[in-house]
Amino acid sequence: MDEKEFDAINVIPFIDIMLVLLTIVLTTSTFIAAGSIPVQLPRASADKAELLKTMTLEIDREGGLFLNARPVYLPELEGVMGKVSRETPVLIRADREIVLQVFVDVMDKVKNLGFKRVSLQTEIKK
Numbered sequence: 001m002d003e004k005e006f007d008a009i010n011v012i013p014f015i016d017i018m019l020v021l022l023t024i025v026l027t028t029s030t031f032i033a034a035g036s037i038p039v040q041l042p043r044a045s046a047d048k049a050e051l052l053k054t055m056t057l058e059i060d061r062e063g064g065l066f067l068n069a070r071p072v073y074l075p076e077l078e079g080v081m082g083k084v085s086r087e088t089p090v091l092i093r094a095d096r097e098i099v100l101q102v103f104v105d106v107m108d109k110v111k112n113l114g115f116k117r118v119s120l121q122t123e124i125k126k
Contacts, residue, residue, distance in 0.1 A: 059094040
């Protein structure tokens with residue numbers, strides 16, 4: 001008997017398997033990213049003083065500035081935030097109707113103080 005040589009390799013089954021694997025990976029990663037998979041995290045003992053608390057800067061519609069729900073003026077911000085570790089996360093919550101310059105002044109002050117972990121809270125459109 002004479003055996004035939006392969007002229008070409010059929011790659012369609014290989015592509016089908018790769019697409020199924022890709023679908024499984026993407027589905028699993030979205031569950032992990034969305035936090036849909038219930039996970040019980042391990043506990044560790046830590047000194048409460050060592051935990052970094054998020055500092056919240058809020059700017060209301062009139063341009064008033066609040067640090068952790070306490071009113072503060074922009075010139076005082078350096079003195080109040082100067083005592084805090086630069087690794088402390090800073091969350092900025094600003095009303096959408098404020099004057100842009102007020103927001104830029106606050107961001108500039110936080111940046112000049114050397115904080116590295118700064119984020120802006122937004123709302124998702126529905």
